[in-house]
Structures are given as structure tokens and as C-alpha cells.
Amino acid sequence: MLVHFTTFPTVDCQIRFFLEHLVRGLQLPSKKEMYSDTALERKRRIAEGMRDQDFHKLGDDLWPYLEYLSSTAGFKPVPPVVQKMVQYTDVQRVVNLQGYKKHTYKVTDSHSFETI
Template sequence: QVLHSHSYRFAEPFSGQTVVILGAKSSGLDISIELAKAGAKVTLSHGYPPLTFPLPPGIQQSSSVVAVDNAGCLRLQDGSVCKADVLMFCTGYNFHYPFLDAAQLGLEIQDHMVSPLYRFMLPPAFPSLFFIGICKIICPFPNFNCQVQFALAVLDGSVPLPSREQMEKEVQQEQQEKLEKGVQWRHLLKLDQGQWEYCETLAQLAGFPPLQPVVRSLYEEVWRQRQIHPANYRRNNYQLVSATRWELIHSPEPERPDV
């Protein structure tokens, strides 16, 4: 069976099966943990250095899958071969907007990208349309909130936009700078550490209050906990104390893998 993580809903149907997960980012790691807890034998196949934090029993790591032969065997990058009942792709997704005419909007929608988008939101050729929440590797809802406030400020005239030509030029320059730094085209929507400056810029331009420092601080703490305790970091409860400080109010005992 071959499927994409988009089709995954529950772990129980995979109990007792051998599952190869291709991709070890957010969805790949989360699904692997769920499957292992449900009794599946999981191989987490990826091209990164081996993950060093503790994984639940039932998960092993391997190099990336490079081919599937006619007998259904998976050939790995290191030359080894493995068999599996299920191969699940957790390799990202493409954008698909069947209700939009990309050419009319001056957009190219392919290879994990929508471009050009000024401020990662609006097509220069149609600046009253906004793509909210399209960026990746972000603190989602604070980011969405900043984007919405910026979009509203554009629509009510509070934020005057440059000309179409100038917006397209700015987007092209930003993309070229990232490409020259080695960022792949398909990853140009990943903000990561750049998300904070991005949200700050939107706030300055639109005149709304910037994100409080505690948002970044707590986001980075949760990210750190995810690397240490991927199986149960979500069970931590935090309380915001002030604009700059949070505190941990509950932390379960970490689950320990079998030795």
C-alpha cells in the first residue's frame, strides 16, 4: 500500500503492519510515533543525520528510499533493501487552487511554491487578494494574525502599496538572495528564524502592536521540548505571566524507550 500523509487519519488500521515513513519532518515524525504506539513496526526513512532524541519502541531509522522494485522491495540510499506493508510519503505538498486562474493573477503555482507574492501574501497583479497562512516553519496563529491585520490595513487604505512593477522586483530580489544562499526554490516559503522580523515588519507597516516577546520565547521552548521529548511534549502546559515571561505549570514524566 502506498499513500501520502494527507490521507492518514488514524493509526489503528496499521497495527501489526510494517510501515516505512518517508520524511522525518513534522508530519513524518508525528505519524511515526502514533503508529508505533498503535503496534506498527515503523521505519523512519530520511536523508538527514540520524535523530538523536529518544524515539518510542517500534521505530527505527534508515536512509532515504530511492526506488521501489517490481517485487515491492524498497531500495534505500545506503544500498540496503527492505520490505514493507505500507509506504507513506511525508514529503510535503503542492498548492492547488482550482478556483483561481493563476495566469490572470500573474502567479506561478508549482513545485511547492506560489510566486510572486508580495510580503508572502498578495499577488502584485491582483493586490486585493491575500493568501493567509501560506508560510512554513512558523508559529502559526500569531503569524496568521499579523498577516490578517496587514491585509485589513491594505484594504482600508492605511498601507499604500508600491506599484506592481516595484512589488514584483522586491519579491524577485528576496528570492534571488535566498537562492544564492543555497535555499531550494521549493523551500522559499520557509521562514523559520526569519518569521519574527517578518511579523515585526508587518506590524510596523500596518501600525498594529507587534508580537510580545513571550510569543517567541515560548515558541522556542516548545520547539526545544519537541526535540527532547517528541512523544509527549504536547502534554506540557504553560502559562503566560507577562509580555516577556511564561512559566511551566505541568510537565508529565517523559516516556522512556526500551533499552
């Protein structure tokens, strides 16, 4: 499970989505549909044990959310390598708390990376 918020890919996708709405007139669902979707999402998360005060936390829903934004607005999705790097870093925070920030990564292709 994703523990920390991944700022850069999240904000990047949200801004691209917003710009598609402003510049190209991306049609958003009606207000009623958005409220209904939010209510269903809240119900699902409560059933999974999430507290109301944590509703803004995406956790494992982050990557499907970013995929939804990119597919709906028609821009390139976040490359899979970014998700892999985030997941690797989350593990390193636990097993190597004092050293994980010193890691340097090299992206080898859109699906893989290596530490150097």
C-alpha cells in the same frame, strides 16, 4: 531555526495587515517594487542554500517578517513572549517528542513565561 510554521501569530498579523489595507487604505508598494523585492529575497535565499520549492518557508525570517507587517500597518507587534514560547516548543519537540504536547504554559509578562 524555526522548524514548524507558527500558524496563529502569522495568520493574525497577515489578516491585520490586510484589514489595514482594506479599511484604512494602507498604501502598498507598486507591483514593480513588489516583484523587485521578491527577486532580491529569492536571490538572498538561494545564496543561503535554500531550494526554490522551499521559498514559502520563512524559518528564521518569520519574526522580522511579522515585525515588518505590524510596523508597516501600525498595529501592536506579536509580544516577545510568543516567540520565546515557539522557540521553547521547537526544542521540546526534539528532546521530548512524546511529552511536549502535554506542557502547559503561563505567560508571566510580555517577555516571559513559565511551564506549569
